[in-house]
Amino acid sequence: MNFPSKLIENAVNEVSKLPGIGKKSALRVILYLLKQEEKSTENLSVALQTLRKEIKYCKKCYNISDDEICSICASKTRDNTILCIVESFKDIFAIENTAQFRGVYHVLGGLISPMDGIAPEDLHLDSITERIKELSVKEIILAVSPTMEGDTTAFYITKKLKELNLKITTLARGVPVGGELEYTDEITLGRSILSRINYD
Amino acid sequence: MLLEKIHLINFKNYELLEMTFGNGLNCILGNNGSGKTNLLDAIYCLAFTKSYFGLTDTQNIRHSESFLVVNGSFKKEYHLDNDDLDTNLVEFQTDFQTENIAFGVREGKKTIKSSVNNYQKPSQHIGLYPVVMLTPYDTDLVREGSEERRKFLDGIISQISNEYLQNLLKYNHLLKERNITLKRFAEKNTFDAILLESFDERLLEKGKLIFEERKRFLSIFLPIFQEFYQILSENNEIVSLDYQTQYIQNNQEDFTVFFKKNLQKDRLLMRTSTGIHKDDLEFLLEKRSLRKFGSQGQQKTYVIALKLAAFATIKQEKNICPLLLLDDIFDKLDAKRMQKLLQIVSCAPFGQVFLTDANPERTKALLKEIKQETKQENEISTFILEKII
Numbered sequence: 001m002n003f004p005s006k007l008i009e010n011a012v013n014e015v016s017k018l019p020g021i022g023k024k025s026a027l028r029v030i031l032y033l034l035k036q037e038e039k040s041t042e043n044l045s046v047a048l049q050t051l052r053k054e055i056k057y058c059k060k061c062y063n064i065s066d067d068e069i070c071s072i073c074a075s076k077t078r079d080n081t082i083l084c085i086v087e088s089f090k091d092i093f094a095i096e097n098t099a100q101f102r103g104v105y106h107v108l109g110g111l112i113s114p115m116d117g118i119a120p121e122d123l124h125l126d127s128i129t130e131r132i133k134e135l136s137v138k139e140i141i142l143a144v145s146p147t148m149e150g151d152t153t154a155f156y157i158t159k160k161l162k163e164l165n166l167k168i169t170t171l172a173r174g175v176p177v178g179g180e181l182e183y184t185d186e187i188t189l190g191r192s193i194l195s196r197i198n199y200d
Numbered sequence: 201m202l203l204e205k206i207h208l209i210n211f212k213n214y215e216l217l218e219m220t221f222g223n224g225l226n227c228i229l230g231n232n233g234s235g236k237t238n239l240l241d242a243i244y245c246l247a248f249t250k251s252y253f254g255l256t257d258t259q260n261i262r263h264s265e266s267f268l269v270v271n272g273s274f275k276k277e278y279h280l281d282n283d284d285l286d287t288n289l290v291e292f293q294t295d296f297q298t299e300n301i302a303f304g305v306r307e308g309k310k311t312i313k314s315s316v317n318n319y320q321k322p323s324q325h326i327g328l329y330p331v332v333m334l335t336p337y338d339t340d341l342v343r344e345g346s347e348e349r350r351k352f353l354d355g356i357i358s359q360i361s362n363e364y365l366q367n368l369l370k371y372n373h374l375l376k377e378r379n380i381t382l383k384r385f386a387e388k389n390t391f392d393a394i395l396l397e398s399f400d401e402r403l404l405e406k407g408k409l410i411f412e413e414r415k416r417f418l419s420i421f422l423p424i425f426q427e428f429y430q431i432l433s434e435n436n437e438i439v440s441l442d443y444q445t446q447y448i449q450n451n452q453e454d455f456t457v458f459f460k461k462n463l464q465k466d467r468l469l470m471r472t473s474t475g476i477h478k479d480d481l482e483f484l485l486e487k488r489s490l491r492k493f494g495s496q497g498q499q500k501t502y503v504i505a506l507k508l509a510a511f512a513t514i515k516q517e518k519n520i521c522p523l524l525l526l527d528d529i530f531d532k533l534d535a536k537r538m539q540k541l542l543q544i545v546s547c548a549p550f551g552q553v554f555l556t557d558a559n560p561e562r563t564k565a566l567l568k569e570i571k572q573e574t575k576q577e578n579e580i581s582t583f584i585l586e587k588i589i
């Protein structure tokens with residue numbers, strides 16, 4: 001793509017590095033910003049810079065946070081006896097949006113994957129045991145993706161925590177709500193049949 | 201199942217090729233280097249999304265080009281159960297459907313697309329368009345290590361059962377992860393039993409499923425194979441296959457104990473020393489090792505019988521007639537066996553067969569004899585490939 005201005009070209013190149021944005025969309029964003037008042041571009045760049053400088057990771061659960069301790073860990077209304085283990089803070093957003101969980105989280109920061117060079121010691125695993133004792137956790141929910149690496153990680157954590165005699169659960173797998181039965185993949189449907197539930 | 205048309209762009213030595221095939225025996229004749237084997241390999245790619253000869257995806261691209269495309273137009277039969285229709289009219293009805301498959305490689309990435317299925321992974325395609333290929337290199341099955349024989353076995357069973365293939369892929373993935381972990385332990389001088397156990401349990405579970413499926417397959421395959429060997433060799437030599445495994449008498453408990461016992465050994469070797477990835481299939485002729493005691497001719501006949509039996513087993517289990525690709529098979533066979541083989545593959549249960557020969561006169565003469573002597577069932581088409589390099 002040819003640009004009449006070097007300044008626009010630079011800006012487009014930077015914006016098009018963002019995920020899901022190509023050159024054309026980047027140009028659209030840049031031209032839009034140019035049309036707005038100068039103040040709005042300033043606000044945007046300030047917001048981004050502050051975000052970058054001020055963002056922290058919660059010292060307890062490794063969630064993304066404004067302070068040393070994240071709002072979930074700091075909250076007094078959360079149930080500290082249920083600890084939900086997730087791969088990344090993105091999963092926290094997903095679970096929080098369901099509004100079905102009132103416990104606390106622990107972010108692993110990855111999954112065990114020897115092929116990608118990720119070993120258990122590269123994850124935030126050591127602090128789990130301490131947290132369990134500190135919060136007197138009664139139940140662990142393993143909310144990791146149902147992939148090979150997810151299974152390995154879940155298995156590893158279960159074995160590690162075995163002697164603590166906790167209730168360890170994992171997310172149910174089944175037919176998506178609003179989905180058509182005939183289009184559900186065989187493995188999911190098979191599991192759903194095996195772990196069917198009572199119809200009340 | 202029939203392959204009606206193939207269209208190649210930049211595949212190996214082909215710049216552009218379009219061919220329409222006959223329904224029965226297709227004889228592809230031409231000099232050395234005219235691209236006979238490459239044409240068969242292109243058909244193989246449509247079924248397996250990879251070359252038969254172990255080339256990487258990009259090595260299949262024509263020299264100094266950046267991409268390749270193989271397009272195949274298949275005609276598939278669907279037998280309709282007439283429960284829904286008026287059963288008094290017809291017993292059953294056969295429906296034909298044209299299905300297009302496109303295999304492509306571009307920028308080091310391969311794609312497989314189908315006009316009727318939406319694949320999430322290329323491995324889901326395997327087995328839908330079954331193919332059995334026979335080449336002069338296949339005597340490696342007898343002479344080389346156990347890996348070749350496991351590949352042979354896995355290649356057939358994967359075409360019969362996609363579930364088997366998925367289990368095998370998962371097994372290999374876990375095995376690789378376990379081996380990398382063992383290596384890392386040795387390098388860093390650490391050990392974490394729980395981490396290894398995280399792989400072991402699933403490795404054993406998948407391994408057991410694979411073992412049982414191989415056993416089940418062999419019980420069906422062996423009698424079919426013995427029959428083909430008998431027909432081809434025209435004598436009463438008894439052949440059999442011995443599946444050699446560390447699994448003891450189907451007893452999984454024992455195997456788990458055995459597997460765990462080898463942990464120290466595994467740590468030293470830095471790889472997993474027990475499991476179905478070590479199993480072997482021994483080829484026996486009159487209860488003796490074919491590799492050690494079989495003549496070259498016997499080995500060749502043995503391999504041909506194995507492949508024909510693979511064809512028949514897939515056909516029986518899947519109810520789809522696989523394509524049979526025969527590359528330069530007359531090599532090392534005497535005139536009588538050549539004729540015999542051609543006779544077998546030119547009528548039922550064989551359907552569409554692709555055969556190459558660098559000696560057109562030989563094939564033409566053989567075909568003439570067959571036409572005169574036997575009641576020829578399948579249509580015969582011949583193609584002469586010009587030297588295109």
